[in-house]
Amino acid sequence: MCCDCVCRLTKDCHAEMADNQDNSNDSRRSSQNFPARGYSRRHISLLSACLLAIAYILACLPYPAEAIGQIRWEYHDYAMLHQELDDFRLRWPQLSRVYTIGTSVKGREMYVLEISDNPGVHEVGEPEMKYIANMHGNEPIGRELLIHFAEFLCIQYYKKDFRIQRLVNETRLHILFSMNPDGFQEAYELFNSSQGLSLPYYGRSNANGEDLNRNFPNLNNMAYESERLSGKNHHFIPLKSDLLKLQPETANVLRWLSDYPFVLSANLHEGEMVANYPYDTSRSRRSFYTASPDDAVFKHLAQTYATKHAFMSTRTEPCPYTGAEVFAGGITNGADWYSIRGGMQDYNYLATNCFEITVEIGCLKFPPANRLSRIWDDNKEALIGFMERVHIGIKGRVTDTKEQPIPDAIVKVTGPAINHDITTAIDGDFWRLLMPGLYTITATAPGYEPQSRVATVKRNRSTWMTFTLHKEEPKPECIEEEEDELDNANILFEIKEAFRDMGYAKKKGCGSEPPREQVNRGPLLATP
Template sequence: MDLTGAICVSVFALALLSLFPINAVARGGDRISFHSGAMNHSNGFLTRHLFEAKEPPFREEITWGYMSNFELEKSIKEFGKRCANISYVYSIGESVQGFPLWVIEISDKPGQKEPEPSFKYIGNVHGDEPVGRELLMRLANWLCDNYMKDPLANLIVEKVHLHILPSMNPDGFALRRRGNANNVDLNRDFPDQFFPINDVESMRQPETIAIMSWLKKKHFTASASLHGGALVANYPWDGSQDKRNKYYACPDDAAFQFMATVYSRSHHNMSLSKEFPGGITNGAFWYPIYGGMQDWNYIHGGCFEITLEISDIKWPKAKELDVLWEHNRMSMLTLISSLVKAGVHGRVFSGETGFPLPASVIVEGINYTVTASSIYGDYHRILAPRGSYKVIASMPGYQTKSTQIQIGDEGVNLDFILNPDESINKEAKPKKGCECNCNCNCEGIGNTKLLQFFKRIHMELYIFAFLILLFLCLLFKRKSILKFSRHNRQYIGAKRSAVV
């Protein structure tokens, strides 16, 4: 196209843009809301600050062989360089004393959005339980060393986005104590469903705030935190309304028992426990805690989290770390891979526009909702195997759809295509796709956004714009023909086994 033709096209585009304001694309809003309330410290077990424990004096020699915070930071950064093809290193915030909370993401497309489940491991929640941080670095290095060599490593790297936070409490580790630099137990610092102990946002610790913000930004499917002092896989609920030690089941009790059992049975000897049948326990039945990270993840983060006690001794000698790694290695890997191998997975689309929908997905009889992602419309629902489930997808402005599935020992892939609800008045009908949700991130659909824009222009405005273009082209005594091409949208992700 020559200069005059280009001028005609530019003027035409500018004329249209000046006539119609373009709405800003809403990107990444909050998925969680919190309400401030009064802090309650009237009961001793509710306090977030620690009482002085009657323990023998700490011997510094037991820390020999463990990585310091600076050595851990160096190891993480070196890993990021050595395994740059499958990793991305980032920080989610800082501790009280300003130490970065480093995370390693491992995937075949690190740092990118994909319609795949995400899993996170968190270590060193308590400063005096350092085994987790050591084992998580071994896990990252094992995946790097065995990718393209081991089928399990390939599955995790290619089908899951794994995020590893080796140390949530670097200050506590440096101080050789359970709490952080403010002597707050970080596993009692989250908002609680039973008591308003942590409802005052300004009282929360920076490490807690970092975790909560992290879950707002990431769409985690499942998670596990690593602790020490026992050998058991612990699952929700962690507390109860009456504060008693009793089994207090959450809506997804069967799914959580499945997750805990996956870890326990893959472990060297956890499932052989005489104290905990099968090596698993309900948290409230073991001993109730309040303000824990595990329950908050499930309630507010849409993330199925379990708590793993991986060493009877909180701070074993460093020479025992290799043995502990071998005892836990297969459990750590199998728990991640269970996201792909179990439950129901799929995507939700609009039958009218073909756009992904951030729909709600529920299972009949289980009072819990999983929300599909706003970018790809993908959902990942953990369910116990060998069961029959009725899965329901719904979205305001669309007809609800449901289907019955049978889950055996493998997961089920199930897509939903939701059609507009014609019973809703057309003028009051919500917009489709990304425009229906202010929390939506519409990256990757720029072409379809442009088509929507032109679709909303009235015929009169088309005529007006055409006259402007014709006048300018006649003025320069040239003719130009504008061609607009429309490309069919291509679905991203694997082909699903069922569509309803």
Template sequence: MAIRRLSFLLLLLLRAFASLPTQTAARGGADPSSGIDDEKHGSFLRNLLEDKPEITEEMIHGYMTNSELEIAVQDFGSRCANVSRVYSIGKSVNGSPLWVIELSDKPGQKEAEPAFKFIGNVHGDEPVGREVLMQLAYWLCDNYLKDPLATLIVENTHLHILPTMNPDGFALRRRGNANNIDLNRDFPDQFFPINDEINYRQPETRAIMNWIKQEHFTASASLHGGALVANYPWDGSRDKRKEYYGCPDDKAFRYMASVYSESHYNMSLSKEFRGGITNGALWYPIYGGMQDWNYIHGGCFELTLEISDVKWPKASELLLIWKQNKMSMLNLVASMVKTGVHGRIFAADSGHPIPGSLMVKGIDSKINASRTFGDYHRMLAPGESYEVVASMAGFTPKRTRIMLEREAVNLDFILDPDGAVGQTKPVRTDCDCRCDDGGKPFLIREAYIWLYLLVLFFLLALYILFRRRIASRLAPHRHPPKRPVAV
């Protein structure tokens, strides 16, 4: 029995050793070029009120206070701990934590999946986003593994929800924060950089900027009130004229905005905005806005969503507003998975993932792959052919052409080191060590191998020693004395 047990343990060890991850091959196929397809449209006239003349107690009744919202976020984290985590990205001027809910089947873990963020209550007097985003979080928690769309989002994305970016403004019942600064004018602007030093920004703005640098967001949206439209970049123009001023990814942004508008109860039926979408510079030019900064500095495709004609509707209307926006929010997040091009970038000499960049010929913008897994997620409008280019310093770029239909395209690249063999410097990743294609550090993997070998050697030694002892005990009995026989 003891020998059988030892043999069984040896078999288990050998199977565990054989199941260690192995390197996999990737595919790919080389020079980026630029080009912007400008488009002119008519102008819409609309003026949003900078501040609500008066926010009465009757209007506030039914909305969560900042304390109640914080309790709700923490309670959500406890109730839905299997698919969420709660964390703070900083504090407001008056010290209120900026709480975020992350929803995923592996919350808090790095994965080769796209990440999306929703931000509510950017303006203190536009509180609908606070309430709607909490409804979204609860719906996803309650319907995970029950509803296909909820399951797709939880299992294939990392969704981050910041219900309020401006808790102080909400408490003061005004547009700006505690310093009376409009947070959606406080980001560094591409056309008029007054002051690009992050230390001179409001603490809420700094928190968002640092958040974008820490997380690898693919797309995002901020929720506002005062109109009913999906707004996309650019938010302003170089000469400050009110005209259509599209960004390099104008087609992709119009597609994303249309996904939201057409999934909405009545946004796409707007008589003011064709199709329920609009270019920011054409409709309501602003400078220092959050969505342009996201796109330029984070490679994050952000929309500004106006989800209520009234900035501060009665609380009795909140449930209806949630229902009207529910499918729009879900479909917008799911569009990251259902369309676009996704993949990973590897080094040919080592097989390790590398944080290269991805460009599309004819679109003058690039996105970066993550440092951990070398994964990228590129939003593109479906129904077209694209030439996709992967590149990184020290490697030869590679390109290939794809036809993007209604479904997403998965495309991996293997980049060959350029120059002489051995001249390429090792690429650092987030774990600051060599990583295999699954993201597991090689140092840890090698430690496991040595541990397996050590245990295997120890068990073999015990097995041999055990056999010798058994043999020595059996030796005197190999030739037993003859028994007397009665005749």
């Protein structure tokens, strides 16, 4: 039904209701025995038609009728989060999708909300990013900020905010509100029952007592050794022994990372005020600055969040606890702060194409709920600005000569060289975060000739590149057959092999071989 028709129907409903009301008033004046049953049946029928018309109108509106912030500033427990996501799906069906990546130790779902102009679909060339919160159960601020951030994006989208519309139209965002729902529930129940009490480590770990940010496969040692040997520099495969130690929540995230081609990520924590970037694991047991091959990009990502935060980059006072410090510019290299093993951000970088940083967004864990709206104001611009960073560097597609995508092709930055490659997704598309500059990019795939192109990367936007790879020409088979001069000689096999090594014997069909060093050996067989 068209909206104009619905509007006309609604006007007719109003007019007829008014006429019937006038008629009923006349009837009341003329008789005290008005037929109540007929009046009720008639008006119920009209009312039903009008309600149906109103429902159609709401479906036709350019933005939902409830396009105002409805989510309250409070801590949402597991049941409340579930309800909010149900409501969200009904309020914004054209922009959102809710799914789960698995369950926690105690069987709680790990819900993800997707925000996109085409939810549920990977659009070729469109980058995907994620926000993760509540990895430590007693750090719930990020969980609440992301609930409101999702609502903010949808509200502003339908208010035709150009910046937000472009961001949602060109990015597929995934939000994991709680990576540790069991730990949160434990900390939340203490917080509620004790009128705001929060213990430093109560609920930090999962239900099995494991710190999830120490539970990821440790790929750093592999990367450092491979770097020393000039070997592989990306997509390291975890050891089986590491996989056997995974907690359910960690295993769910690993599967999630393999299901979606994430490009950018931020993991929100509390307890400090700093943006922390890889590597988190130093090359020794000591804590010292340990740069990744993409150190410049990671610094830029961390600086983006810190500088767009209300005061993260400019504060002069440390957090109010022993050992706290003020970080220059509001950023730090993880291993320079303190080295850990099994962290999530290093795993993202070394096992996937995703660049992740960890952001500590507040000194206090579990602050009173009435402070949440102010914390949101402090972080809103940083959340938006960081999300926009997914569109820096290069992106493009690798196909064959028949325009068929080549998945798992390797995309290298070969000049100036950055010793960290990325791979194409199933549709052959790729994204590579880079700082502004001039780069030589090379695409390779097994069975194809490599192709190199030059790209100019500009500030604040990505450069599109396409690679069309040609099949390698088959090499001629090498036929194990010696020249007659050696075959005609009655020489033992061992001697024949020695002659071949000395360069007398050639193999037919193997193509030209580089000339060997010429030595005056005399004739092959002495004449009598």
